[in-house]
Amino acid sequence: MRDREAAVPAHEGRRLSTKETAELLGVKPETVYAYVSRGQLSSRREPGGRGSTFDPKEVEALARRNRREGGGSSSAGGELSVRTRITLIDKDRYYFRGVDATELAARYSYEEIAEWLWTGELRPGVTFTAPEAAVTAARRGVEALPEHSGPTDRLRVAAIAAAAADPLRFDLSENAVLGTGRTLIPTLVAALPTVRHDHRDEGPLARRLWVRLSGRAPDDASVRVLDTALGLLVDHDLAASTLAVRVAASARAHTYAAVSAGLGVLEGPLHGAASGLAHRLLLDVLDQGTAAPVVTDELRAGRRVPGLGHRLYPGADPRARALFALLEEVPGAAPALEAAHDVVTTTARHTPLHANVDLALAVFTVSSGMPASAGETIFAVARTAGWIAHILEEYAERPLRMRPSGHYMGERPPQPLPRRS
Numbered sequence: 001m002r003d004r005e006a007a008v009p010a011h012e013g014r015r016l017s018t019k020e021t022a023e024l025l026g027v028k029p030e031t032v033y034a035y036v037s038r039g040q041l042s043s044r045r046e047p048g049g050r051g052s053t054f055d056p057k058e059v060e061a062l063a064r065r066n067r068r069e070g071g072g073s074s075s076a077g078g079e080l081s082v083r084t085r086i087t088l089i090d091k092d093r094y095y096f097r098g099v100d101a102t103e104l105a106a107r108y109s110y111e112e113i114a115e116w117l118w119t120g121e122l123r124p125g126v127t128f129t130a131p132e133a134a135v136t137a138a139r140r141g142v143e144a145l146p147e148h149s150g151p152t153d154r155l156r157v158a159a160i161a162a163a164a165a166d167p168l169r170f171d172l173s174e175n176a177v178l179g180t181g182r183t184l185i186p187t188l189v190a191a192l193p194t195v196r197h198d199h200r201d202e203g204p205l206a207r208r209l210w211v212r213l214s215g216r217a218p219d220d221a222s223v224r225v226l227d228t229a230l231g232l233l234v235d236h237d238l239a240a241s242t243l244a245v246r247v248a249a250s251a252r253a254h255t256y257a258a259v260s261a262g263l264g265v266l267e268g269p270l271h272g273a274a275s276g277l278a279h280r281l282l283l284d285v286l287d288q289g290t291a292a293p294v295v296t297d298e299l300r301a302g303r304r305v306p307g308l309g310h311r312l313y314p315g316a317d318p319r320a321r322a323l324f325a326l327l328e329e330v331p332g333a334a335p336a337l338e339a340a341h342d343v344v345t346t347t348a349r350h351t352p353l354h355a356n357v358d359l360a361l362a363v364f365t366v367s368s369g370m371p372a373s374a375g376e377t378i379f380a381v382a383r384t385a386g387w388i389a390h391i392l393e394e395y396a397e398r399p400l401r402m403r404p405s406g407h408y409m410g411e412r413p414p415q416p417l418p419r420r421s
Contacts, residue, residue, distance in 0.1 A: 016059055084390070102318050185205065185381065231382075241265040276376055277307075323361070
């Protein structure tokens with residue numbers, strides 16, 4: 001095995017690439033950017049170079065610290081590592097079961113991609129339908145919520161209500177979980193209140209979801225963007241919500257409960273709700289006529305400009321690239337596309353960050369007359385299929401394996417019993 005201690009002197013006089021840094025740390029290349037986001041490593045881009053570079057002394061110091069603390073390749077520098085056959089993120093591309101995800105989303109529907117993730121097989125023309133009893137229970141639960149409830153509130157309640165209506169929810173066999181996935185996703189969509197009432201709940205899931213997000217008549221180009229967005233967002237390796245789902249599945253929570261765990265995490269502003277922030281940013285840019293004052297206000301308030309950069313992609317987010325290309329074909333999307341381009345070029349004067357999928361989703365929701373929360377709804381519905389794929393994987397693993405040990409930093413025992421004041 002190569003000695004990592006001896007590898008650093010060979011790099012003296014120059015900085016390390018992401019690949020070299022990952023090799024020295026014994027982690028995947030995308031994990032290197034997790035160290036950067038936590039402030040454990042600093043990176044920079046060399047003039048005319050591609051990708052980030054790292055100080056070899058800083059990398060070696062981190063590698064030594066990881067070895068002292070029991071890190072390394074098995075735990076990715078203190079991060080939990082999980083075996084999976086679902087999604088691979090590699091440089092500026094990502095793959096579902098080894099197939100380029102953007103190509104899948106361009107050619108197949110969301111339901112077909114879900115089946116591919118779950119079974120490794122394509123079922124051309126498949127559509128998901130919801131049982132009447134589940135929809136009735138889910139709608140009643142959602143209707144009982146306050147009017148100001150957010151989309152994730154509604155989806156969590158719908159999932160819980162659907163679980164209560166399913167007497168077989170504790171059957172964790174593969175066929176049962178697949179059956180739950182095929183009915184839960186359309187139940188979640190059907191439980192959401194509609195904006196358009198002149199519709200019938202039939203056809204592809206994207207068309208059924210559209211009437212719950214926009215009051216405009218669905219044109220083919222816009223529905224295609226929505227369906228592609230669902231397919232692109234179906235999974236993204238071990239995002240925070242997906243890890244929560246796998247923890248729940250490790251404890252053998254049933255499928256509805258594990259999905260509910262994912263929905264709880266998804267609501268965070270750094271995860272599924274991020275597109276809503278980008279949506280409001282674009283509205284401000286369109287209102288001002290230019291991105292400069294809007295970006296200035298964001299930075300003055302000490303906030304990051306939403307919709308830019310991704311810790312796993314040193315270059316462009318492939319999901320954003322795919323959606324922007326489709327949005328070029330959508331009537332009426334040009335102003336929002338121009339506003340997004342203005343945001344990217346304005347911030348690029350100091351920080352060379354690329355647009356991420358949240359900004360692309362925001363262009364779609366703004367140009368489609370949808371509310372700021374629409375991106376969160378799209379994200380949650382899409383990701384439910386990915387969560388079910390991870391649930392299936394986790395049920396095949398040893399129960400309760402998702403139990404990391406805490407690194408206790410408090411007072412050493414025994415300590416005296418505290419006295420009452």
